[in-house]
Amino acid sequence: MAVELKDLTKADDNYSQWYNELVVKAGLAENSAVRGCMVIKPYGYAIWEKMQAALDKMFKDTGHQNAYFPLFIPKSFFSREASHVEGFAKECAVVTHYRLKNDPEGNGVVVDPAARLEEELIVRPTSETIIWNTYKNWIQSYRDLPILCNQWANVVRWEMRTRLFLRTAEFLWQEGHTAHATREEAIEEAEKMIRVYQDFAENWMGVPVVVGHKSPNERFAGAEDTLTIEALMQDGKALQSGTSHFLGQNFAKAFDVQYVNKEGKLEYVWATSWGVSTRLMGALIMAHSDNNGLVLPPKLAPIQVVMVPIYKGEEQLQVMAERMNAIADELKAKGVSVKVDLRDNVRSGFKFAEYELKGVPVRLALGPRDMENGTIELARRDTLTKEVVPQEGLTERIVALLDEIQQNIFKKALDYRNSMITRVDTWEEFVEVLNTKGGFISAHWDGTPETEQAIKDATKATIRCIPIDAEPEEGKCIFTGKPSHCRVLFAKSY
Amino acid sequence: MAVELKDLTKADDNYSQWYNELVVKAGLAENSAVRGCMVIKPYGYAIWEKMQAALDKMFKDTGHQNAYFPLFIPKSFFSREASHVEGFAKECAVVTHYRLKNDPEGNGVVVDPAARLEEELIVRPTSETIIWNTYKNWIQSYRDLPILCNQWANVVRWEMRTRLFLRTAEFLWQEGHTAHATREEAIEEAEKMIRVYQDFAENWMGVPVVVGHKSPNERFAGAEDTLTIEALMQDGKALQSGTSHFLGQNFAKAFDVQYVNKEGKLEYVWATSWGVSTRLMGALIMAHSDNNGLVLPPKLAPIQVVMVPIYKGEEQLQVMAERMNAIADELKAKGVSVKVDLRDNVRSGFKFAEYELKGVPVRLALGPRDMENGTIELARRDTLTKEVVPQEGLTERIVALLDEIQQNIFKKALDYRNSMITRVDTWEEFVEVLNTKGGFISAHWDGTPETEQAIKDATKATIRCIPIDAEPEEGKCIFTGKPSHCRVLFAKSY
Numbered sequence: 008m009a010v011e012l013k014d015l016t017k018a019d020d021n022y023s024q025w026y027n028e029l030v031v032k033a034g035l036a037e038n039s040a041v042r043g044c045m046v047i048k049p050y051g052y053a054i055w056e057k058m059q060a061a062l063d064k065m066f067k068d069t070g071h072q073n074a075y076f077p078l079f080i081p082k083s084f085f086s087r088e089a090s091h092v093e094g095f096a097k098e099c100a101v102v103t104h105y106r107l108k109n110d111p112e113g114n115g116v117v118v119d120p121a122a123r124l125e126e127e128l129i130v131r132p133t134s135e136t137i138i139w140n141t142y143k144n145w146i147q148s149y150r151d152l153p154i155l156c157n158q159w160a161n162v163v164r165w166e167m168r169t170r171l172f173l174r175t176a177e178f179l180w181q182e183g184h185t186a187h188a189t190r191e192e193a194i195e196e197a198e199k200m201i202r203v204y205q206d207f208a209e210n211w212m213g214v215p216v217v218v219g220h221k222s223p224n225e226r227f228a229g230a231e232d233t234l235t236i237e238a239l240m241q242d243g244k245a246l247q248s249g250t251s252h253f254l255g256q257n258f259a260k261a262f263d264v265q266y267v268n269k270e271g272k273l274e275y276v277w278a279t280s281w282g283v284s285t286r287l288m289g290a291l292i293m294a295h296s297d298n299n300g301l302v303l304p305p306k307l308a309p310i311q312v313v314m315v316p317i318y319k320g321e322e323q324l325q326v327m328a329e330r331m332n333a334i335a336d337e338l339k340a341k342g343v344s345v346k347v348d349l350r351d352n353v354r355s356g357f358k359f360a361e362y363e364l365k366g367v368p369v370r371l372a373l374g375p376r377d378m379e380n381g382t383i384e385l386a387r388r389d390t391l392t393k394e395v396v397p398q399e400g401l402t403e404r405i406v407a408l409l410d411e412i413q414q415n416i417f418k419k420a421l422d423y424r425n426s427m428i429t430r431v432d433t434w435e436e437f438v439e440v441l442n443t444k445g446g447f448i449s450a451h452w453d454g455t456p457e458t459e460q461a462i463k464d465a466t467k468a469t470i471r472c473i474p475i476d477a478e479p480e481e482g483k484c485i486f487t488g489k490p491s492h493c494r495v496l497f498a499k500s501y
Numbered sequence: 502m503a504v505e506l507k508d509l510t511k512a513d514d515n516y517s518q519w520y521n522e523l524v525v526k527a528g529l530a531e532n533s534a535v536r537g538c539m540v541i542k543p544y545g546y547a548i549w550e551k552m553q554a555a556l557d558k559m560f561k562d563t564g565h566q567n568a569y570f571p572l573f574i575p576k577s578f579f580s581r582e583a584s585h586v587e588g589f590a591k592e593c594a595v596v597t598h599y600r601l602k603n604d605p606e607g608n609g610v611v612v613d614p615a616a617r618l619e620e621e622l623i624v625r626p627t628s629e630t631i632i633w634n635t636y637k638n639w640i641q642s643y644r645d646l647p648i649l650c651n652q653w654a655n656v657v658r659w660e661m662r663t664r665l666f667l668r669t670a671e672f673l674w675q676e677g678h679t680a681h682a683t684r685e686e687a688i689e690e691a692e693k694m695i696r697v698y699q700d701f702a703e704n705w706m707g708v709p710v711v712v713g714h715k716s717p718n719e720r721f722a723g724a725e726d727t728l729t730i731e732a733l734m735q736d737g738k739a740l741q742s743g744t745s746h747f748l749g750q751n752f753a754k755a756f757d758v759q760y761v762n763k764e765g766k767l768e769y770v771w772a773t774s775w776g777v778s779t780r781l782m783g784a785l786i787m788a789h790s791d792n793n794g795l796v797l798p799p800k801l802a803p804i805q806v807v808m809v810p811i812y813k814g815e816e817q818l819q820v821m822a823e824r825m826n827a828i829a830d831e832l833k834a835k836g837v838s839v840k841v842d843l844r845d846n847v848r849s850g851f852k853f854a855e856y857e858l859k860g861v862p863v864r865l866a867l868g869p870r871d872m873e874n875g876t877i878e879l880a881r882r883d884t885l886t887k888e889v890v891p892q893e894g895l896t897e898r899i900v901a902l903l904d905e906i907q908q909n910i911f912k913k914a915l916d917y918r919n920s921m922i923t924r925v926d927t928w929e930e931f932v933e934v935l936n937t938k939g940g941f942i943s944a945h946w947d948g949t950p951e952t953e954q955a956i957k958d959a960t961k962a963t964i965r966c967i968p969i970d971a972e973p974e975e976g977k978c979i980f981t982g983k984p985s986h987c988r989v990l991f992a993k994s995y
Contacts (some may be wrong), residue, residue, distance in 0.1 A: 040578075040634050041622065044571035049650060052568050074546050077538035078624075078655055078671050079594070082601065084534075086609030100573070101598040101612055102624065105659040107576065107591055115580030118595055118621055127612055128535065130572075130596065130624070140534050150846070156543065161572055161655065165599040177572050352644070 022242040043169040043176030053309035071155045079128035084136035087261040094228020098165040100130040130163040139262040154186040172289035180284035193277035197253040200281040201234040204249035213304040213417035214294045219472025231255035237471040240293040243445025245498035251281035301366025305409040314347045317374035451491035453484035516736040537663040537670030547803035565649040573622035578630035581755040588722020592659040594624040624657040633756040648680040666783035674778035687771035691747040694775040695728040698743035707798040707911035708788045713966025725749035731965040734787040737939025739992035745775035795860025799903040811868035945985035947978035
């Protein structure tokens with residue numbers, strides 16, 4: 008299908024519309040016939056697969072194993088953990104029947120009222136309950152601990168307002184669920200995993216993040232502490248991109264999971280859970296892309312280098328194709344993913360626009376003069392610059408360039424993010440910065456949920472996190488003037 | 502948790518119970534709190550991941566891309582394709598509501614009657630309908646074809662009698678869905694993919710399969726032709742292990758998917774779909790395992806080599822650990838996955854039994870005499886033989902041995918399978934072979950669904966397939982005596 012780049016809304020004109028259009032036009036995802044559920048298209052899924060592969064390796068390198076738990080959770084499981092049921096069991100997909108039958112009136116099929124489930128099943132919005140119900144059977148002694156499991160799965164939360172990747176009724180994610188003998192070990196695990204997420208966000212996605220604790224208002228339902236990575240999008244809004252929870256003994260108590268410790272005494276098990284989702288795709292898109300389309304970091308780009316011939320006639324195309332395939336083979340041998348686009352039904356200008364839209368990091372164009380001179384035109388997607396370079400040494404140049412682009416994309420995002428953290432000390436400043444500049448606002452807060460809620464009601468800004476490395480600093484809450492001992496980061500968010 | 506090998510039922514005593522116990526005791530899977538849904542445990546999931554990786558590469562090497570489509574399908578979609586609705590829309594999980602609320606009577610949460618969906622959603626039992634509804638928007642011209650998509654997903658079929666891996670309400674699978682401009686190309690695709698499955702079953706799982714066409718009775722609901730790979734389990738029952746369907750234009754017509762051909766005329770698109778599932782785990786287990794536990798082909802074994810020290814005292818253990826780690830590092834450098842088991846709370850005999858139960862292909866045991874002599878004891882799981890070999894050249898020996906084991910496992914299964922294909926020409930023979938020897942019975946059939954059904958009613962045997970390479974041969978139907986033009990394979994099956 009034709010790429011209609013000229014129709015892409017400009018990010019400055021309407022960021023939200025630009026995002027929605029970009030996701031669809033770049034072939035990443037689209038809305039499906041089912042309200043709130045998306046179709047992840049092959050190009051988008053190829054990026055997600057690269058994310059999965061990198062994360063999965065990081066999880067395994069830190070000692071985790073994958074497993075798979077049921078899609079359905081008995082309704083009663085949610086009631087076991089008091090705050091969890093408040094947070095999760097409300098907006099969810101409920102399975103009530105297990106059979107359809109032919110409509111006696113001839114209109115297709117209808118639910119068979121005789122096939123009503125005794126207990127309704129909930130399509131998992133998250134799996135703590137079913138997993139802790141399972142762990143009960145896996146854990147008897149301290150020798151069975153720790154359990155370090157992860158699952159890659161789909162989950163469903165019946166969101167009323169949905170947006171591709173950012174908030175969908177069904178989404179794909181991973182959820183780690185670990186069980187530990189001690190409080191300290193569980194806390195260490197939760198911190199280790201948020202650092203894994205930070206590492207991934209920064210070094211793979213090129214997205215700088217602030218690591219911090221959620222305030223109690225924003226904590227996961229059932230957690231004692233929630234750690235988060237918060238990224239900043241180009242429109243100055245924050246995006247929570249991953250969370251890691253210290254769950255204390257809440258789920259162990261709810262599902263009666265105890266172990267015999269080295270001293271022979273029964274104790275409740277300590278838990279963590281942590282997850283990132285296809286929401287990361289939204290972060291990736293909104294952190295780097297521009298009016299020409301996606302900008303993908305080379306490490307996650309399904310196609311790292313595209314090659315386009317500028318030719319006249321079939322004969323010239325043949326000769327160029329041979330040259331380009333030889334270059335491509337050399338690049339592939341170095342682990343670079345390359346596409347040679349020999350389509351003869353679209354012009355090269357169209358191809359250029361298409362691969363810019365798709366965020367391919369490097370474009371090589373080979374023209375008749377290049378064939379004569381042993382050169383090739385090399386264009387960078389991140390800087391939109393191009394230069395003519397010798398074909399000799401091209402592979403080494405590109406391998407180095409991909410690394411440079413990866414770092415440049417991160418640096419650009421980091422510079423922007425750093426320029427968008429504003430320290431304010433008064434309510435007037437706070438409101439002004441929020442409404443003009445946006446971004447993160449570093450400010451004092453009195454530590455109460457009531458104040459956070461009042462600030463949210465007044466401005467829509469929430470506490471994104473209490474940075475994990477926040478320096479102690481005495482100050483006064485910007486809203487109430489009450490004493491505060493450190494600054495927290497506020498922002499409007501997705 | 503302790504491995505209770507001594508409690509494993511013998512396969513000869515009760516094959517079905519042996520299987521169920523083995524799946525649980527080897528740590529592959531277990532039943533969950535949700536009827537018919539299993540938990541795939543880390544060791545089982547690690548095997549499934551290896552299957553996925555190998556298959557995924559084969560799909561990509563044949564030009565397919567992954568994508569992701571919604572978990573839910575609107576009920577009305579099923580009614581669009583007449584035979585599909587009969588086959589699939591009946592025993593399924595039906596989502597009728599999207600919210601719970603606190604029980605006014607204080608008993609946890611209840612379904613909120615105000616949150617009833619206008620149209621019920623079915624948890625996908627297979628995705629042809631939602632995918633073809635999506636393809637409608639992706640396909641306008643012949644230039645948009647072929648579409649070669651695959652998805653890795655969970656699906657739900659509300660089976661009444663379930664068995665771990667073999668038949669579960671929820672299972673994991675991949676489903677390929679392709680769209681083509683011509684009938685010939687779609688048929689070629691369906692055949693290509695069943696050959697990919699055959700290649701995987703034989704060369705990765707070590708499970709020989711017969712490739713053939715399903716009889717109309719056993720065809721996929723909505724298909725014009727279903728190709729299958731049929732494996733034989735050690736109890737003489739067949740297991741359908743993968744299917745590839747030529748769907749004709751049925752789904753294109755049901756969802757009005759047409760394209761403009763090169764001549765500018767509108768035509769309906771041709772389709773295939775193909776899938777394998779976690780059922781393959783059942784095939785893998787039942788094709789090779791024995792009374793000592795699993796026998797895994799090296800290519801799919803999460804641990805290919807386990808090393809166990811036979812030692813007295815901490816000091817000896819230290820020295821041995823060093824030696825074993827050095828050997829392990831050399832093996833790992835050659836891509837062999839190795840586990841060094843230094844646990845000091847269980848005896849080596851216990852470890853031996855445990856790794857036999859888990860099907861680890863090669864076990865190395867290092868004792869004090871080996872330390873002196875520069876030798877090591879090498880045991881094969883497939884043959885249960887052991888020998889003392891020099892440490893020198895061990896890596897090369899093991900790399901070669903793993904390959905030999907892979908081939909031996911396949912050969913053993915192949916010899917068994919071949920010995921279990923019996924040609925019969927009379928009904929008496931048919932019944933006798935079925936009731937005594939089991940296995941595949943190659944016999945003449947008159948080609949009618951009525952006869953197949955009658956044979957099934959009389960014996961529980963079904964036509965597993967009409968082998969794709971069946972030689973034409975004139976004969977008489979074993980049941981009706983009517984003329985037949987080739988032999989088909991009957992068997993009792995899972």
